[in-house]
Amino acid sequence: MFEGLNLLVSENAADRIAYARDLWPRHHLAVRQGRKLGEPRAVVWPRSTEEVAQLMRWAGERGVPLVPFGAGSGVCAAVSPTSDAIVVDMKRMARWRRLDTAAPSLDVESGHMGVPLEERLNREGLTLGHFPSSILCSTVGGWVAARSAGQASAYYGKIEDMVTALECVTGKGDVVTLHHRTTGPSLVPLIVGSEGTLAIVTSATLRLHPLPSTRAFAAWSFPTTEVGWEAMREMFQSGLRPAIARLYDPFDAMLAKQGSVKKRGVIPHAPGRGSTVLRTLLRKPRALNALLESRPFAAMVGGAMLVVIFEGPSSATDASAASEIALAMRGRDEGEGPARRWLEHRYSVSYRQSPAVASGLFVDTMEVAAPWSRLGALYENVLRAVGPHVFIMAHFSHGYADGCCIYFSFAGSANDGGPWDEACERTYDRTWKSALDAVVAAGGTIAHHHGVGRSKAPRMDKELGSDGVRAVHALKRAFDPKGILNPGVLVPPVSPFPYPERW
Amino acid sequence: MFEGLNLLVSENAADRIAYARDLWPRHHLAVRQGRKLGEPRAVVWPRSTEEVAQLMRWAGERGVPLVPFGAGSGVCAAVSPTSDAIVVDMKRMARWRRLDTAAPSLDVESGHMGVPLEERLNREGLTLGHFPSSILCSTVGGWVAARSAGQASAYYGKIEDMVTALECVTGKGDVVTLHHRTTGPSLVPLIVGSEGTLAIVTSATLRLHPLPSTRAFAAWSFPTTEVGWEAMREMFQSGLRPAIARLYDPFDAMLAKQGSVKKRGVIPHAPGRGSTVLRTLLRKPRALNALLESRPFAAMVGGAMLVVIFEGPSSATDASAASEIALAMRGRDEGEGPARRWLEHRYSVSYRQSPAVASGLFVDTMEVAAPWSRLGALYENVLRAVGPHVFIMAHFSHGYADGCCIYFSFAGSANDGGPWDEACERTYDRTWKSALDAVVAAGGTIAHHHGVGRSKAPRMDKELGSDGVRAVHALKRAFDPKGILNPGVLVPPVSPFPYPERW
Known part of the structure; x- marks a missing residue:
């Protein structure tokens, strides 16, 4: 099946079980009951943007769903692959591409884990200012995908305020670099929060700050x-x-x-x-x-x-x-x-x-x-x-x-x-x-920083309104016309809710 | 021609001359030389979102270009209508829809002028914190369209940081209300800075602040x-x-x-x-x-x-x-x-x-x-x-x-x-x-807060990269499939640059 796909693939049973879920508590309850969760067809570990693009084109031609994966600490079932899906673990892409100490900013690959990132920045006298309580088990790409907020968001902003550019691979296999705060419409906020449904993020340029002195x-x-x-x-x-x-x-x-x-x-x-x-x-x-x-x-x-x-x-x-x-x-x-x-x-x-x-x-x-x-x-x-x-x-x-x-x-x-x-x-x-x-x-928003995943998707239409849902669908068609990127997540009518009981 | 279009229309010569331009200095030079600028076919003044939607559907069926117009203080030729175009002056839509003094925030229609808005807010003990030097001759909708920045942007943010929701009418005639900082992808930043090429903004909910005490x-x-x-x-x-x-x-x-x-x-x-x-x-x-x-x-x-x-x-x-x-x-x-x-x-x-x-x-x-x-x-x-x-x-x-x-x-x-x-x-x-x-x-951005219009559009491909241009085109097709919204503005390949000398 994986001919022509020149990257690290596993169809091993243990890997497929390990990547069948995130930390959604209902997954836990199912496992406790001995119910088997849906397992993906395979897991892949790309090492470069080019490998992600190659994978995307390969999957697009075959209609194979792809489920991007950071460190699995999501709590809304954004990771819940169907049996024909491939989980794309990004953690092998974790290089620092460019540290600009003057700006200061860092272009870092999306698979980088949270704590090592902050620790290495601290050694340079810098901080990202992003401290989600999941920092021990989450990645840059996961933060971007779920619109993460850290504990100090009132001062340093949410992740959306930290990202100045994103390199990502769209569902069509195009590699695009989007910039924030540039002229014209800003496309970065489209990808931030899109939970792998529009593109796979391969690197992010993040604003940094000097470590606080007091x-x-x-x-x-x-x-x-x-x-x-x-x-x-x-x-x-x-x-x-x-x-x-x-x-x-x-x-x-x-x-x-x-x-x-x-x-x-x-x-x-x-x-x-x-x-x-x-x-x-x-x-x-x-x-x-x-x-x-x-x-x-x-x-x-x-x-x-x-x-x-x-x-x-x-x-x-x-x-x-x-x-x-x-x-x-x-x-x-x-x-x-x-x-x-x-x-x-x-x-x-x-x-x-x-x-x-x-x-x-x-x-x-x-x-x-x-x-x-x-x-x-x-x-x-x-x-x-x-x-x-x-x-x-x-x-x-x-x-x-x-x-x-x-x-x-x-x-x-x-x-x-x-x-x-x-x-x-x-x-x-x-x-x-x-x-x-x-x-x-009450007129509140159903998610502030954990994302939508599948668990909140059935109420997203209430939040966006039917017009907002149409706009998101239009974007989905533009970025992922074959619908291979994390189907079922974010907005329900893109694909039906996969659980018998619709909330 | 305007049958079935139940709103205020003018084909008067004086109106058509008055709405043929913005404050792009090269327009001035042309006028000084006695050169006639392109004049629109007509000018309309909608009074409600429903009238804008009706106009949009009418124009879509006939392929008539629409050029949204605030107070005409743009300096990049975003207003430069062709002879078949209709200019849509939004200044009759200037109502306060809802002031929430607790949040505090204001939902205001897009044709509201800058100075009266700030003055009325000041009487309530509030400020928007947005002070573009064009404030005497610009509207809320113009600020949103051009990604305006006021003189106090370092403290209060640019307009993109002030908008929490936008009501707008897409090129398809759909009325959509988009919210910022909600779950999933944020669509507000798509419309902010889009200079009337994706939708016409009819109202904006803006963050307010108490008037500074010191x-x-x-x-x-x-x-x-x-x-x-x-x-x-x-x-x-x-x-x-x-x-x-x-x-x-x-x-x-x-x-x-x-x-x-x-x-x-x-x-x-x-x-x-x-x-x-x-x-x-x-x-x-x-x-x-x-x-x-x-x-x-x-x-x-x-x-x-x-x-x-x-x-x-x-x-x-x-x-x-x-x-x-x-x-x-x-x-x-x-x-x-x-x-x-x-x-x-x-x-x-x-x-x-x-x-x-x-x-x-x-x-x-x-x-x-x-x-x-x-x-x-x-x-x-x-x-x-x-x-x-x-x-x-x-x-x-x-x-x-x-x-x-x-x-x-x-x-x-x-x-x-x-x-x-x-x-x-x-x-x-x-x-x-x-x-x-x-x-x-030098790796700078070609526009910080005046927008792109036509004058900078020929360099937008350098700024966005060809992948970014493709993404903007995809959005244009999703929001304005018939290409009736302010053609020629923002990204050059959408339509050719209208001046003989391409910069």
Whole structure:
């Protein structure tokens, strides 16, 4: 089958299993039930742009679907290959092509992993300023594909603000280099967020920054989450740009005050007595949520908490200006401790999915966003919709002058009859269906930085409108006329949703 | 001809002359020679999105070209209708659709003029933060179409950073609302900068900001322009974001120090003795440029000058941090005066084109940009290439962490034999041809915020590369399959360049 295709290919069973999925929690639930996931026909590892172009032409002639693959940390099922598909792992393309220390900027191949990239830049006195919590298991290409946002996005921007040029191979096999902030229409934002459906990104030129020389840390408690986000809004609208600004709801704040080690402790390491208690609690999430959202609970644990870190030359002044705002809004000073502790443990919470599933639970996150004026409705709508199904907590991060992201964390389990695992899956589906509908009803966006994949694709028409969907289809036809690039992802009508239960 | 088209139409001769052009200086030169410009078949004034959609479908069925029109202040011949074309003046669509004071944001129709918009926002305690020097004669739709940048772009962003949603009518007659920073590919940046070639923008949702409560003013002189831009770079790369940062070369600085009234005085109000002297000087621009670029001249007038204004809560601290950088780089403190004077006269210099042409001269500007590492080459290349043809001066504005815009001003006249006006036109064409080639050779972008139109379109292939041109063509086919939207603009091979002399 692979004649004329001069690159590293594997049809090995282990490889095909390894590349059959990403970190979508529902994949985990399926595996726990012993259900086999769809496996690709093969996996390839191109080493150069030319090899990607050759592969693309080869696949186009044969109508073979291609699924681009970074490091597999996606959580929306953008990687879920059909049996005729080839997964294209980009990690062998990880060279630095050109570091311009004056601009400063770096042209780097898309398969480069996050941590080694940042570490090597730091040795040059530079930073990309991109710190997604997936940084240990994600690549430059994955960031671009999913419109990633790092923890310091308020100061350094999202990945879309960092990319000044992209080299990519379109579905036609053309190698194109697109530039941002040039004359005429900007094509870079078309590819950023397109999740491998329009082109495969082979390299990205990224804006860099000098490593920050100074930082300022602060935190305040607020009586309610709402007062907290009003303070956050006031800060952003007064022109402040904290590198980090994270507002935790009372339960999340209680965990954060106890330190991240305790926070991780909520999710059990392995099946045991703790997980039995948790499973029992999670059978009746409505009562648990009602308790933890109540004012008495908030008062008991000290309310919501806003943690900020400023970077750069005016960080100390900025922190005082922020403090003035917080104190004027009934904030209580919590000192530097919470922000320093957060920084120390910034990547600690992202790898607890498997132990949770092993304990008969599931955990998931949903990152949505809205203008400040609709943020309250978004928060309330989601709590009301999801509360009956799973335990839910939230923090507010990635602030802007005009709006904010809400990052919900869910923990759920079986809460109806029948076999446990199947019931778990039903809870999972009910949760997501009600959550996405609640977001759409509140006028929020269904994804801030995790992407759309397959799990959110059935609601993209609500988000884009039928006209927006038509525009995306027109682009798809222009860039990938044979429809070989990651079919089924992003916009549903391009190909039908592959799961029996359409959310 | 206009049966079934239920909107305000004029085939009146005066209207057709008035809408035959924008402010491209070469249009002026043609008119001065008594040459007739191409006039459109008719002018229409739609009042609603539905009327625009109706017009688009009507034109599509008949293959009639449509030329969208804001307030006509473009300087690159994006408005230059053929005799079968209809000009679509959008200024009757100027309603505020929705002001969201909490976000804050405004959905406003695209025909709204700049100054009334900012004034009305100011009465609400808000600002858009967009201050193009054309603000007195440009519209929201024009800003979006040409990727406009205002004087305070370093702090508030370019128009592309302000637009969160666009309602527009594609060449197929579909009404689409595109959102920025949503999930999946962002389509807003496709339309921003597309100069009416993909869709007609009917409304834009724009990010707003509270009116700044504080400002800080500063200015420093530097021995050379290069030291000045190194200081500017240092400021931006240290994280400072002055709302205004303008570096003037020695001649431009000399005028700025004398105040804008004197600056305007360089261009005569009307033909007279002053203009005769100027015309004589401009016959030998090479010598004049060499004199004014020389170190003795720089020393005599006090060197280059950087003027900054900071806005927002930390403006005083930011100004001190900037001062530290400037003084460490041999800057001489010039006090608050130059920045305050600049602010007072910020829109004074943009309306001197007609008197110049009436005096037998021409003036024009070219706004290009490059990463800091290529800025010196860009500056030198353009001076060397253009110096033999016209008198040239420059200022550096619209700074970023990774690069900067250079804004060149030219003044020229006839400098070969033959009739004066024709010789003027030859100087003009030679100037632009050599200038654009010099920009491309230095790796700069040929347009930072004036757009491409027809005047720069013949060099867009150098900028985009043949692959980029193909991508733009694919988009054109997707959004405007019949090719009725502003043909001839932006990318040359879509239709041939309409002037005999291809630059």
